[in-house]
Amino acid sequence: MSYPPPPGGWHDPSAAGPQSSPPADPYSPADPYAGMKSADPYAASGYPPGAYPQPGAYPPPAGYPGYGHPSGPKQNGLAIAAMVVSIVGALGLCGYGLGGYIGAVGAILGHVSRKQIRERGEGGEGFATAGIIVGWIATVLAVLATVAIVIFIVWATNQDSSSYDSTTY
Template sequence: MSYPPPSGGWHDPSTPGPQSSPPDPYAPADPYATAGYPPNAYPQPGAYPPPAGYPGYGYPPAPKQNGLAIAAMVVSIIGALGLCGYGLGGYIGVVGAILGHVSRKQIRERGEGGEGFATAGIIVGWIATVLAVLATIAIVIFIVWAANHDTSGFDGTTY
């Protein structure tokens, strides 16, 4: 069974006949063939564009990051680290959480990047705040207990 010859300038290597191939548009140019050597020794940029339908090189540019989202995350982390100071430094986490909420609103309105930073600021900020409130309650309970505790050691009994 025989097949029709392929179209598009391609030749079947098993068929006899002249085999001429189209010139390769990506073949390197001879730099010595130009009259302006050395200034024009290399092909100009864009001399060989990629065929139509192929995407360009590289990645698309990343969206602009929202600075408030980064600030929310940093302030919330500082609030979480402030928990080491008797837990009272965790109240700074409220500021980070509020900044995170404001930055998420800005990100939705402006189409900026930084959604993850804002979310991290909100979560870490509220966790630091809750732990600071619990630490404050524990400190108050300890102070009330210590104030009502008899420290004299004398209870009136004899041994």
């Protein structure tokens, strides 16, 4: 039993013999370079409007830097060092509070780096400010801890040690 041919001029390939070329893709243009004559970057891909373009068919937007491209000014290394030294000084407060004196070094480094940042136009203003603030806080706490230790030692040495009664035995 055979079926009538569908409308649209389709024919059975086995009945007509071998074809010399494959059927044309309805989405590809007859001239493969026809799309490159247009100013539209998507027309160069050969796809119909709305389809995704091929990678590399058009340049990336101008506002985005490529990978590995530094974004912004160079960071001031002294500002980073100021912050690190100040944090180490703040952590040094755990050792009877005397390690906090290292925070003064971090605060001074922060002031110097802030001056360099203004002169050179570098980045790292936040690191420098953090180093200054944390450094001076650690130094003030170290001074308070030193005063408290000295007061405790003076108080302990002025205690009357004769209050212990050894005659009760």
